[in-house]
Amino acid sequence: MFAASPFANHAWFKALIMAIAALLALPQSVLAQEVDEDRSRALQRIARSGDAHISVDLYADGAPTAGETWMLALRFTPSAPEWHGYWSNPGDAGLGMQLVLDLPEGWEAGEALYPVPKRLLIAELMNHIYEGEYAVLVPVEVPANAVFDGIPDVTGTVEFLACTDEICVPQGAVLNAGQSGDFARWRAEAAPMLDAQGTFAIAGETLRIGIPLPESVELPEPYVFIANTQLVEYAPFQNFWRDGDRLVVEIPLSEFRSGEADRIEGIVSFGEEAGVRFVAKAGEVAAGGERLVTMNSAEGATPPLWSLILGAFVGGLILNIMPCVFPILSLKALSLARAGGSEAEARAEGTAYTAGVVLACVALGGTMLALRAAGEQVGWAFQLQSPGVVIALLVMAAVITMNFAGLFELPSVDTGNNQGRSAFGTGLLAAVAATPCTGPFMAAALGAALLLPTPFALLLFGMLGLGLALPFLIIGFVPALRKRLPKPGPWMETFRRFMAIPMGLTALALVWLTVQLGGRGFALFALVMLFGIVLALFVVGRLQQAGKMAWPAFGLIAAPFLIFGAFALPYAYAPPERDLSASLLEPQAFSRATLAEARASGQPVFVWFTADWCVTCKVNESVAIEREATAEAFEQAGVIAIVGDWTVRDEEITMFLTEQGAAGVPLYLWYEPGQEAEQLPQVLTSEMLAQRTLRDR
Template identity: 65%
Template sequence: MACARTFTAPIRQLLACWLALIASMALSGAAFAQAPAAIPEQARYGDAKIAAVLYADGAPQAGGEWMLALRFTPSAPEWHGYWSNPGDAGQGMKLALDLPPGWRMGEPLYPVPQRLVISGLMNHIYEGAYTVLVPVRVPAGAEQGALQRLRGHVEYLACTDKICVPQDAVLEARPGGGDFARWRAEAAPPLDARARFAVAGKLLRVAIPLPAAMALSDPHVFVGNARLVAYAAPQTFRRSGDVLVAEIPLDEYGVGKAEALTGILGFGDDAGVRFTAAPGDVPTGGTLVSGPKPAAMPPLWTLILGALAGGLLLNIMPCVFPILSLKALSLARAGESEAAARAEGLAYTAGVVLACTMLGALLLILRAGGEQVGWAFQLQEPGVVVALLVLAAAIAANFAGLFELPAVSVNMGGEKAGAFATGLLAAFVATPCTGPFMAAALGAALLLPVGQALLLFACLGLGLALPFLALGFVPPLRRMLPRPGAWMERFRRIMAVPMLLTALALLWLTVQLGGRAFGLVALLLVAGVLGALFIVGRLQRAGKMAWPAFGLVAAPFVAFAAIALPNLYEAKGAGQRESLLASAPFSAEALAEARAGGKPVFLYFTADWCVTCKVNEAAAIERESTRAAFAKAGVVTLVGDWTVRDEAITQFLNEQGAAGVPLYLWYAPGAAAPEQLPQFLTPDLLAEKASAGR
């Protein structure tokens, strides 16, 4: 209930206001539950605080619309009334009219309401006198004089900054005497065109046709649907041609959906239009008109350089190490002919850039469809992880000489198609973790227009492919590599070890995502595929046709896994993670409660598939020195586990301008905003932060 403005009502008055509202609603609950069946002879509460008078615009005409007006006049400036949807609390009016059979009362027409915010709650109110128009449809066959007099009854709520009281009045229409010309001008006029709306994630998006030349000083959408949106949440407005797109957060505890939408778009200065909206397509993007201002966007050229540098650094980051064996064998062969080296460099680059661009495009498509996903979303899908597990095991078997795969460059064949396939795989496995430079570029890509965003994803892939591309086009670099020889076959077999470790890591991740039974079936699938590949290798060495045998042996395992895996999958919950820091799971409520305690807060986001996250946790977070420093300073630790898709975590990452994990935030006591820590944590960084924050 918003009985007073935030800056005028002391806590004692707020408590009194709430108690008064509870008492008044208890007394009037029966009356507010439904419209009266008959007009009472006298008012129950009276209208001493806000008087109500009913006016009629002339006499009713058969087959026409007869306009009535309810004029509300406060007895003192501190009293205010409410719009039909009062907001977070309050009460709209309940009107009953004693109409002849066949006469129909239409939807009341209100002026643009005002906003009243107190203690984080918003109400839609009217200060001073205001008029509600009530259209009445008169049937075509109505006789002249059929209505000798019109009586009615209205119930409503009147509030000040100290108390709220129920009001009601027995009405009798006063023909003439009302200023209907002014009252019609004050009511929000209808919008000629129909608006569209869609629910995307946790946002209500409304497309309102409005000329681009129309000035908007302080736009706000008053939504008529109850329990749909968070009334006090900031609203964002963007222009897309002659369409104004409003984005309004949904009510966390509301209905979350609507078949139709009604409301009033306020322009500022009590001007606005009322609209109705049907479900439909709502444009994305556009020019920001009003709303929370995002952090200043760096120039595009700096974002391009950041994407290139971030992709380049992926070649040495821990999360990329499992695929270094693929690159090592390809680079070792770069001493062949110059034309072949260039061709392979271009093919590998094409594969990497295509994979990064396609992943980025899919990410943008899913987000446009309302999905809360971020970078590396593919590793949050158990099916994708199982496929990668099988692929990593097969590559390890190929490296170990179990079988030959001539079309792919993980062997010594040197085909352009193989280099292209290696590039696709390298990008797909290498991009889950975000590193320096890369984080800012990918965070910006989620906010930029589609063309610029895809350019950044392509530059990320180009940065990842640059070392191999340089070897293909710079002969002195190739001459620095060892000459091809028998050592390459030994090196290839040695590289089976890191690929096998990669497969084991993916098996562990499979268990983390889907449970032990899920992981056991995935392991059985891997065993079946490796057994089939072993048979392929035996047939290859005998000079016989090999690959039909692979299909015959592997098919039963694949079919069994396709049936069993979905039934055995156990979604991972956001439970307590084992930690020296006694960390609690992240939620918006937990973060607000921790910050309200006046202690430092360390919030970090991680995932089981993020190698960089695990390195940081081992090197800097899960340390006895960190635990002791945190305990001494009273630091509260929260952790967001993004191993599986979590909309709340994704939304929070987006708000921080991060496209993925890891993300480390430090909230100093009383600070308005967090400090974002580096993505590579030094061993003593957190302990030093805790000591400095005491």
């Protein structure tokens, strides 16, 4: 190239060319030197750490064949049972294996194949581990034109972490492949790959994966290990549905994730170290199927079914004296008054009322389960998180108030004939209005209902309704109790009018709740619509008193206001932000990050979950939480207060409640430094929190 140049014979030109060549070669030599230095440092580090706690050996599955896959294996052997290693995605803590192999030129190592890992929860940190001896397979693609004699000399290094429940030690080893090894057993232990590909979709803060798994595969303890790091939360519940040859799992997404995944890999564990690998691409994950189980890695299995049934029944019975029921005592009192009639009427009254309560509880529970199966994060009392439902209840409360006051007659809740239909409607309304909050025994049963197959879950909701209706059912069928009640007479009309007062207060409470849910403008438009309905009912009452046809007038007057509400309310909906500055405890708004930061501070933490529609919550706050004595005790002990407002649907709070085995509010959690959550009673006394604060100080 340079021979044709007129400068080729000049010594200075040759020197220049040599200098340029040296400069061009310098980066490669420096890079090679850096690689050698990094490798040297790695070998020195491995030599220092050694494999004292978990030894590792590299094996080859016989001699390779050109153009085929050659299998290597790393066998890890703990020195004692307390030491464990980690899966490729170690979970919240730990470290995956770091492997470097020196293979012949053109040979490529594939993705390592692991057995099904186990779960180990330490201080709310989920670890994906292996206990005892285990092997990791490494497939190697051998080129078709490869030339070799026998087993090639394969060396390398591996670094990993060996841990007990208390300490972790970095480990490493210099590898040199040997020929022997139990590859038949190691291949059988590695999780096989499914032939078909799955799909995944993200719904809010939840990852939904559809995995093609034959219906014949039994799933006693399903759990999905996600290989993608920092994509999902590892410790919370996983929800499973089975629809023929498709398994659907829901897993909460991690708040630390970055970007969107286009491919998800993982292992579906069936329990007892059995499972399969899967790959899922972004696509549609249809809802539906039979609910299987929700695994709680912290809590374990659900209690026996008989204890859950008893808990639901007793919880419904106790609900009769819970503050949640106070606003509808007028309905119950009126039913008691009616029970003083004939024996047949009393039995019909008690049976119809019970049927209404049980049907409402089963319907609410079934709707909640259906919404959760469709990917919605809802919990018990979800109906009062919906502005539309609250407005409907507001209209009902106003209508019943006017009826009780005698402004018009409505046979379905009248004290005249049609008592069975009246009691049934009363039962429906009683259940809808009385079950937003959870009480003793009821919380555990409803939390377990989220874990059980649908038929058993509906059974628990039915038993809850039976417990709620039991006092009135007994009165209807026990003459001795009915004899103690006042006999029917003119006093019942006066009593009914008096009961309009608490029902009217319920309507006012629902107006306040409408403001909390949708803002003042939303509530104002709701009141305009309600005014039209009330005006129409007032006209109906006047026409009824005059003996004229009344209900067509109701349609003519109310229709414009109803149309106005249908169009105006959706545009006026604007949920207000909760003002935490008014609280004496100066709480922080709940989030997982806030809770984690508070617990890491080394101070006690008190977390309470509330809602503006939960009467029990508000009673507890006035009696025990928002008190000067509680605030002073918290300040002295350095307690960090956190509040979760569930008035409006919040997926993060819903999922956290589910993880704690609670289907609704109130829920009170106390965290001592370095300890797990302690659930406090759902009914708080005035000194409970102050005493709890100072108990261990």
